Amino acid sequence: MNTNIEQRIPNFIDLLLDMVFLVDETGRIVFANAACERILGYPPSSLIGHPMIELVLPEDRERTRAEAAKVMGGEGRIGFENRYRHKDGHVVHLTWSARWVDGDRLRLGVARDITRQKRVETMQAAVYAVSEATQNAADADALFAELHHIVASLIPVTAVAVATCHGTSDELSFSYRHLWPDDEAGTPVGSSLCTDVLAGGKARMLEGKALPACWKDDGYLLILPLTTRNGPVGVAMLKTPPGETYSGIDRELMEFIAAQAAIAIERTRLKAELLQAALYDELTRLPNRRLLYDRTRQALARCQRKQSRLGLLYVDVDDFKQINDSFGHASGDLLLREFATRLAGTVRASDTVARLAGDEFVVLMEDVSDETDVLAVIAKIREALAPAITLENAEARITASVGIALYPDHGNDIEQLLRHADQAMYRAKQDL
Numbered sequence: 001m002n003t004n005i006e007q008r009i010p011n012f013i014d015l016l017l018d019m020v021f022l023v024d025e026t027g028r029i030v031f032a033n034a035a036c037e038r039i040l041g042y043p044p045s046s047l048i049g050h051p052m053i054e055l056v057l058p059e060d061r062e063r064t065r066a067e068a069a070k071v072m073g074g075e076g077r078i079g080f081e082n083r084y085r086h087k088d089g090h091v092v093h094l095t096w097s098a099r100w101v102d103g104d105r106l107r108l109g110v111a112r113d114i115t116r117q118k119r120v121e122t123m124q125a126a127v128y129a130v131s132e133a134t135q136n137a138a139d140a141d142a143l144f145a146e147l148h149h150i151v152a153s154l155i156p157v158t159a160v161a162v163a164t165c166h167g168t169s170d171e172l173s174f175s176y177r178h179l180w181p182d183d184e185a186g187t188p189v190g191s192s193l194c195t196d197v198l199a200g201g202k203a204r205m206l207e208g209k210a211l212p213a214c215w216k217d218d219g220y221l222l223i224l225p226l227t228t229r230n231g232p233v234g235v236a237m238l239k240t241p242p243g244e245t246y247s248g249i250d251r252e253l254m255e256f257i258a259a260q261a262a263i264a265i266e267r268t269r270l271k272a273e274l275l276q277a278a279l280y281d282e283l284t285r286l287p288n289r290r291l292l293y294d295r296t297r298q299a300l301a302r303c304q305r306k307q308s309r310l311g312l313l314y315v316d317v318d319d320f321k322q323i324n325d326s327f328g329h330a331s332g333d334l335l336l337r338e339f340a341t342r343l344a345g346t347v348r349a350s351d352t353v354a355r356l357a358g359d360e361f362v363v364l365m366e367d368v369s370d371e372t373d374v375l376a377v378i379a380k381i382r383e384a385l386a387p388a389i390t391l392e393n394a395e396a397r398i399t400a401s402v403g404i405a406l407y408p409d410h411g412n413d414i415e416q417l418l419r420h421a422d423q424a425m426y427r428a429k430q431d432l
Helices: 005-006 011-015 035-040 058-070 115-136 140-152 191-200 201-207 249-280 289-306 320-327 329-344 371-385 415-430
Strands: 019-026 029-032 077-085 090-100 108-115 157-166 175-180 209-213 218-228 229-238 310-317 352-357 360-366 400-407
Touching: 005 090, 005 115, 011 229, 058 077, 058 108, 077 329, 115 140, 115 249, 140 175, 140 249, 140 352, 175 191, 175 249, 218 249, 229 249, 249 289, 249 320, 289 310, 289 352, 289 360, 289 415, 310 329, 310 415, 320 329, 329 360, 360 371, 371 400, 400 415
Parallel strands: none
Antiparallel strands: 019 029, 019 108, 077 090, 090 108, 157 175, 157 229, 209 218, 218 229, 310 360, 310 400, 352 360
């Protein structure tokens, strides 16, 4: 360094918390104060003669060069932000103030480390992004994909796997995978490790601690327990590109994201459970009255547009009260579940089988040609019900009475169609 310049630099400059650099016209460092080692990890003497731009993250070099050109052109600058690579590999965020010292042909820069501030901002943005993803995701699959996108915007990731569990069970299912390989047995690589973490490390997981581990020789694996106050919901695994590593700051951020993701997963599950409870019958898992009405209205709207026909069957179990009285309510519930299963097996995937209440069921069929199509389904129902149903201590044979309603022949809305089919069912029951 020029001796004259060295003599003009005050001794107290090494006491400053901010970095101070002098850079010549070629972009090489001619002076760096002691704060460089604290912020970037490099002793000042090791930086003399080193191109300043090489310390900058590659993604920020083009705009850093453009900014340096402005400063060298006499334009002072306060508050320029860019990113540098620390000696240990992690990213450091700096905000610069710089000006051109024309007499010495040097660029004077003072930089402050704002990494913690940026991390707080990133965490806040991540919380918002995760919250938004939770609100907008149609289901768990969409949620996992959006969370993967959020993580990939923060750190380099080559593969992601999310294994989830339900309740107190230690059994994991890989709900989401992106470029995650299988082992020779055809199971996801690391699945046994995830199971061990979940089964043997629940106490550690509930503390929100990450469990990093080296993975082969071509990358780095980070295992993140996904936990809430109610316990673990699963495990996430992230893998970096070869040569990359997760710094302590990266791990801290990912632990934070994992905690938010766990809450999001729990909320998504709760939303799905509430939707299931609102729209499906708890005993048979068939659509309930509310969902049947909604689907029928939609089906009627389609039929009106296409000028097509719709069939509705009202199905009632014969002598169900007698079965309940003879075998007990537990056997009655078992019979209804088996009845529902057999009934659902007789229709197309596009049709709807719903439980209205008690032993009353409805079958909704779109695009039927005439009553012949409906009668063919009734024949299938009777065939499916023919085998005896095994209850707890005995076998029971069961039949059903069926009433038919057709759109538009017997009504233009669901209430009219249900009323007609219900009356037809009672007439059929009286004929037994």
